[in-house]
Structures are given as C-alpha cells and as structure tokens.
Amino acid sequence: MLLGIDIAVWSILILVAMVGLLVIGVPLAFTTGGIGVALCLLLFGPQGLFLLASRTFTFFDTYVLVAVPFFIFMASIFEKSGLASDLYNAVKLWTGRLPGGAAIVTTVFGIIIGAIIGVAGGEIVLMGLVAMPQLLRLGYDRKITIGLVCATGALGSMIPPSIILVFYGLSANVSIGDLFLASFLPGLLLAVLFVAYVLIRCIVNPSLGPPPPLAETQLPFAAKLKLLTGVALPMLVLLATLGSIYLGIASVTESAAVGTVGTIVAVWIRRELTATLIREAMVQTMSACGMVLWLVIGTNALIGVYNLMGGIEFAKELLTNLPFPPFIVLSMMLLVWIFLGFFIDWIGILLLTMPVFLPVILAFGYDPLWFGVLFNMAMQVAYLTPPFAPAAFYLKGVAPPGMTLEEIFSAMWPFIGLQLLGLAIVTALPQIALWLPALI
Template identity: 25%
Template sequence: MKMRKELWFGFAIMALVVAGAVGMLLGVETIMRGHLGLLMLSLVVVAIMLGFPTAFTLMGMGMIFTWLAYDSDITRTLDLMVQAAYKSMANDVLIAIPLFVFMGYLVERANLIEKLFKSLHLAMARVPGSLAVATLITCAIFATATGIVGAVVTLMGLLALPAMLRAGYSTPMSAGAITAGGCLGILIPPSVLLILYGATAGVSVVQLYAGAFFPGIMLAGLYVMYVILMAKLKPAWAPPLSAEERQVVLPAMTAALPAETQQYAPVRLLDALKGKRNAQVPTAYVLRQLALVVMPGLLFVLLATSSWRAVTTVSVEEAYGIQPIGFNDNSPRVASEFGLQEPPVEGGLQEPPQESTGLQEPPGADSGALAEPPGAEPAQSAPSAVGEPPGSTAGATPQAATQPAPTWWWVMFGVLGAATALFYLFLSFARLEIFKMLLGSFFPLLTLIMAVLGSIVFGLATPTEAAAMGAFGGFVLAAAYKRLSMDVVRESVYLTAKTSAMVCWLFVGSAIFSAAFALLGGQELIEQWVLSMNLSKIEFMVLSQVVIFLLGWPLEWTEIIVIFMPIFIPLLSHFGVDPLFFGLLVALNLQTAFLSPPVAMSAFYLKGVAPPHVRLNQIFLGMLPFMGIQVLAIVLLYVWPQIGLWLPQLLYK
C-alpha cells in the first residue's frame, strides 16, 4: 500500500529526532544525567507524534525518568508526582480556563455567527474580496468571543466556504482565510494560551491580555490587507459580488413609506412625520427608525464628553506634584522594588564644627533672657495645613486642575468622528437595514468582549472574575436569541469539562515532566550549551523563535507551551529579555502550530466539513501565505516592541 506524503514527512521528522538523540549519546565521552533528560525530551516528542495522549505521555515519561534519577526509589518518585500535581491544581489562574471555555460554547450555540457573517459581507459588499474579508473579521470577532479554534473553523467551514465557492473564489484563498481567521483566538484575548503561558512563566495574565490586544489587531489587519491586495491583483481569485448578492430587501413597513434602498434615510423619515401621506405606516414605527438613525451620533457625543473629562482633569496630587515619601521628580521610582535606601555614605555622618574652646553659649545668654535674632519679624499665623499648595486658600478644598488632551485621544476620536460623519453622509435605507443587522449580531458580541476584557485590563476584575462575568453574559446572549435550553446547557457543560480536563491534565503532566527534567539536569545542560555559544540578545531571540517555529510543525501549541517554555524562560534573565514581550512573540509564533503541516489541526477541522472536491493539499496551499504574514507580524513586533508593550506600560506603569 502506498503511504501518503504527510505520513512520510512525519516519520522523517521522527527519524531525525531519534537520530539526533542517538548521535548525542554516542558523541559524548561520558553519559551524564543531563543527557538522560535530553533523551527523555526526544522520546516525548516522538511519542506525541505517534499519537499517544500528550498529558499522559508527559506523566509517564516523567515518572519513569524520575524513578531513574532517584535510583529506583519509588516512594520519592510518587511523592514528587503528588507534589507536582497539587502545585498545579492549586494555581488560581487556571480557574479562568473552564469559565472562558464555557462562555465560548454558550456564545457558539447562540447562533450569532450566521447573522454576523451575513451582515458583515453586506456591509463590505463593495470592498475587493468582500466575502473573504467578512470571513476574516467574523472569525476574529467570534474567535475572540469563544477562543475555541476548532469550533470557529468548523462553523465558518459550514457557512462561509460554500458561499465563497459559489461566488467563484479560489479554493486555496477561501480555505486560507477560514483557517487563518479561526486561529486568531489563540492570540487575541481572552486566550487560553496566554493563561497557560502566564501560569508557566509567572507573568501577569492581565498584562499579557493588554499586551496581546494590538498585536492581535495588527495580525488580523495584515490578513485583511493581503486578501484585498490579492483581490485587486488577481480578480479571478476573489471576484466581486454581483448586484443580486449585494441586494438588501427592505421591510414591508419601510417600503410602504414609500422608500427605496438607495434613498437617503434621515430626510425621508423626517418627511414621513409630516401630513397624512403615510397614514398606513404607524408613527411609532417611524420614530423607532429615527431613534436608530440618531443613536450613533448620541453615542459618539456621550463617549467624547465623558472621556474628555477623564483625560483633561488632573487630581490635586498630580497637579501640585505631591508624591509618596521617598520619591522626587528627579529620582527613579525604585523604592517599591528595593525598599528603603541608605543615605549617602560619602564621609559618613559628620560632627558639627566646633571651636577650640568647646561648646559656646548662644548670643544673649548672659542677659538672662532669650532674645529674638536680629531682624526677625513678628510671628505670623500658622498655615492651616502642612504642605498647602502655593496660592491655595487656608481651609478651602483644592479644586482639580486641567491639562490638554493627549494626542492619542485626538487621534482616536478623530477617527471615530470621521466614521460617524461618513455614516450619516451615506445613510441610505439599505445601509440602515445593514446597521440594524449589525445591531443584532455584531454589537452584542462586541459588548460582551469589551465588558470582559475592559474589566480585566482596567483592573475592575481579576481574570477569573471577568471569566465568570463572561460566562453569565453567554447565558444572557443565548437566552436573548432564544437558544438557551437544558440540552444546550448540558452539552456546553460536557464540552467545557472535557476541554478543561484536557488542559488541567496537560498542566499536571507538564509539572511532572519539568520536575524530572530539572532533576536529571537537562535544564542546566541546555543552559550551559546556549551560554557557551556567546549569543547576543538578538541572536538568542532569533534562535528561540526559529526553534518554536520549527516545533510548530510536529507539535501543537499546548505541547510547546508546557514542554519547551520552561526550558526557554530561565534563559531570559541572562539575555535581558522581558518575559512579557517574549510571551507576545511566542503567542504570535504559535499561530503557526495550527497552520503548519503536517500537524495543522485547523486544516483537518476544515477538511472534515468541506465539500468532497476540496482536497487537503489545496487547504495547505492556501495556508502558506498566511504563515508568511505571521512571520512578518513577528518581525514587526520585534522591530517595534511598543506595538505590544505600549498598552501595558500605559495602564500599569
């Protein structure tokens, strides 16, 4: 029987791993315990590629090699297993995982994705490659709300792939847009990957979420730009929609005004309130349509005025430079990190100057009474408060000062103002109907996402509390769309328990494996090898990212996080790399784990629901350009780290 190319590729990688391990053992004069740790690492990779369950492979290998490290002492081996498992399960950060997963399954079953895709592709009908662009935006929003790659790729494969193929889109571009867009949930918060990395590296999940926000938007934007560019250069790959596909059907009440799709909506609705020409249309209906028209403008004014006060009002402490004890304007804020500082030691404490005759009496002491120093003024009334700011009135409550609005505020509201103006400038009845469709699909999801992420990023709730709030929001959405039932809840709970158990067992297996690896000295051996290469910071970053990129071929992101991150993280301090920044690069890089053959899980998810004529090789071919875009995004983030670090520094400086 002829073997498939994917199997040949997988077996070739396994052969290289085994050959490398054997060559390492044969090439050293004395086999040390550290070499046994590297052998364990190689065997774990091969066993996972052969299809053994990752979590139990890690636990099994960890137990076997721990037993060897302890010289066949089974009691100490079992003690290590129990301690590692207890330490992992006592991690509070992991509580957020089942809650976020549960929120994702409830949102998925609210059946919002079909309405969202339809409204987005109508809203972008005139954009080149509109169906693929709508697919990417739908995937990004839905992946952010769910964080479940398999669910997003599967649903979009059932919904968007047939629509794109019917419209004449090329199969590789259609498949690439779905698989790449579905993987954005790995990076964009709330992401389970970031929770696992934060728990593994000891980095704040809150700061990781804040840091991953803009890189995620950047990656999605690069995907959209690529699709639009290719649709312009290769129109046969993504032909424009026909007039029938762009047509919007007006409701019966709106058509009875009478109204046409391209007619300017605000003026016609105002005219409908005059006279008796529209007696067949209730006035309440017209007023509701006008309320929808006015809503974006009112929302913009409300946001602008409320945020203006927030960014221009300065508290009394900031206005007058009042700072905590131990700080000043010219010294770095280091007390919080290093505690109280010793006074300058130059010369030590000095004695006061003394005359040769010893201590002298103050002037006027012989007169028998203490005298005022020459030129002294009568004592004035003491101020009402110590440290009263200059120019303040005693006893009065100091008023808050103002400052100019920052540049980012002007930029953000300039863009929002331009978008609002364009909305009203071209508001036809067709666009009003599309806006109503977005109100029923896009904005509920956006509200849920912003409520969850905003409460985390601005410190209103911990990730666990925000996840609980998101799970409740999933309940509300499912109920609002009349999709909430006992069967839906039962299925969501079952899938949540299944996914959470997988992640938690994986974390336990990783803890046991890492303990055995460190016990054998494998970590120390790798550190010595890396440090002996005398790498610069840039060379180390390139080497680490290339290794992670290559690991994405045979392994999934979960295995890379729990197996290989504990190897890289201890090296970061030596090279002066911020673990937060390294985590953002890793999150971007691990997108490749779902897009790189032969273990490209998103390709297999899509193949499972695609029409029979869509071949796996076509899906792989469509994913390759998006893999190149991911590499470009990694380079951009490394060259301009403020893409990921600006928001955490702004919020948590």
C-alpha cells in the first residue's frame, strides 16, 4: 500500500484523473505526463524524477526510432510531388471498363502507396487529392467514394512499412522486420474486403460505380506505355525500401533512409525537386515527430510511475485471474482498444495499454507477433470511428467544398464493419498473420 491506499484504488484514481483532464481539453501528452510527475513527487519525492528521466532516455536511445522521421519525411515528399498522380493514372489501365473498376484502382493504389510511405495520415491526404476527385468525376456514389478513400488510406499503417509497427516492436521487443511480414497478409485481407464490398454493390447497382468513358480506356499503345512508366519510379522506391529489409541487406532504419533517398532521387528525375518542397516536407516531418515524441514522454512518465507503484503487476494478476478463458480476455483487450480509439490516438493507446496487456498475452502463451497485428488492425478501426476519427479530419482538409464532416462520418460505417470483420477473421485464424514470417 502507498500512503495507506491500495493499488486498486490508486488505479481508479489515475483513470478518473485522466478522463477528467481529457474531458476538459488537456492534450493526452500533458495529461499523462502531468499525472505521472505529480504521482512521482507525491509518492517518491523529487529523486523519483531521475527514474522517469532515465526511462524516457532509454526509450529515445534506440537506433530503430530514427526510422520514424525518415518514413514521415518520405511520405511528405511523396505527397507533395506528382509521383502519386502518375501512379494512379497508370494503375487505371488495369481495370478497363469494369463496373466498380475505379474502386479496384483506388485500393491497389492505396496498397502501393501504403507500402511506400507507411504513414496513414499522409496516405489519406494523398488519396483525397488524387483518387477522390477521379471517383467523383466518374459519377461514383459519394458515400462509397468517401468511405473507400478513408478506409484504403488507413492501410498506410497496415501495409508494411508501418510507423505503428515500429513503435509496437520497440514496446514489445519484437523484430520489426517480422512484424512487417506478419502484417502484410492481414493488410491484403482488408483490401480484398473493401474491393469485394464495392464490387458487389456496383454489380447490383451499376449506377453506384459507372465505368470510365470509352476514350479513357482505349488509348494508343504508346500512350499506355508512357503511363505505365509512371509506375517504375514508385516501385523502385518500394523495392529499395522493403527489399533491403527482407533480403537482409539493411536494417529497418537503414532501409528507411534508403527509401527517403530513393524518393528524393525519383522527384529529382521528374524535375520537381525544389527548395520549397524540401522545406515544407521538413516542417511537416518535425511537426509530426514532435507530436509523437511528446506523447512518448508523457505516457512513459505515467507508466513508469505506475510500474514503480506495482500497478503493472496488479493489472497482470487481475487479468490473468479473471474467470474467463484466455480468448475471452483477449477479446476484452480488443474491445478496450476499439473503445479508446473513439477518443485518443494510436500512440497513446499503445503506450498506455501495452505494458499491461503484453505480459498477460505472454502468460497465456499467445504470439506477440500476432498480438501486434491485432493491435494494428484495431487501430485501423480507430482511424475511422468518430468522434476522434483522424481519417475524417485528414480527408476534410482536402475535400471539395460542400463535403461536411457529418457526411464523411456517415460514409465510413460500412467500412468500419468490414474492418471489424477482418479483425475477427485474423483473431480466429492467427496463421493469416504468422504464416509469412514462419515461411521467410
């Protein structure tokens, strides 16, 4: 007991304080950091702050963490250049006049972009700028268009490389390369579910996804060949980034650097590389990294103090001793993630829950690789669920006039259902995630 108060009571008080501060608008980083520092001073005195500083420094003193700004910088450059637009136009050649064909194009485009940049926010902005105007121009149903762009854009955090998987690997001490492999097939599963849903609806009602005009599909061979060259540079960047990891040539951090250099070279070849583009990409990268790192500092402080209080061990014993089978406890964890996703960002959910959930999962004998994929899929749902719904706000920033947040929110519910279906399938069939790492 600390100050005569049981750890269970302390846990409830911490939870109430967090909810109260978040409700009045205090950012999560300062909520967790403030509570952590206050508890440290109250229970351990000023000398306890050295332990918090040491814990934070240990997390930052990790080589793999350098990959994060590289991936974000690469995403920013890709977003601000014309590479994405050319890639989308090239992929359009593959579907001809199939009803709903542009939805397939959009999904394939999202998979390729996700595999290049690994940042969901950047991908949703790209999809909103490149794919959404094309779908609306072709006469696609607005709700299908909005939902598909948001859901497919969120695959940026599912298809490797993924910033979420980098942070999970650091938190769980799991190979990030293996996490990338494990996340690949579940990401493709989600993409297939999105395509199947749109195609079925468009086949039943072709007016929801009419084919493109004949003139856009019957191009001369030379024109088609020129468009297909738009795929070459992005695919070379993709092969340089992921190929260097899987072939064992480079670590995740080194491959991120290779991908960044490759993206810069690709933009330079296109004669789009300017000082303004580099400056804007650097500012965007620093802003994104600053937000994430402040969350890391604040959440590390709270979890560090809670661990010193014995809270992590208390939570582990509480969960492992519940009168339910392990699979039910796992399902409860997934529900907690989805619920938290209504209100806070993925990095906060990861840092708050993983120190508690991961020891329980290991005690149950579950594979942490599979658990990381489940977390990533749960965060796919979190990207779309209001009121937080980052995907909606990213899309709103580039949406055409007259497209409201309410319309975006209402369009995402069928795709949230598809994400939950994909999560249920991978939860019931772990080999979907574990087969590829075991093979390679």
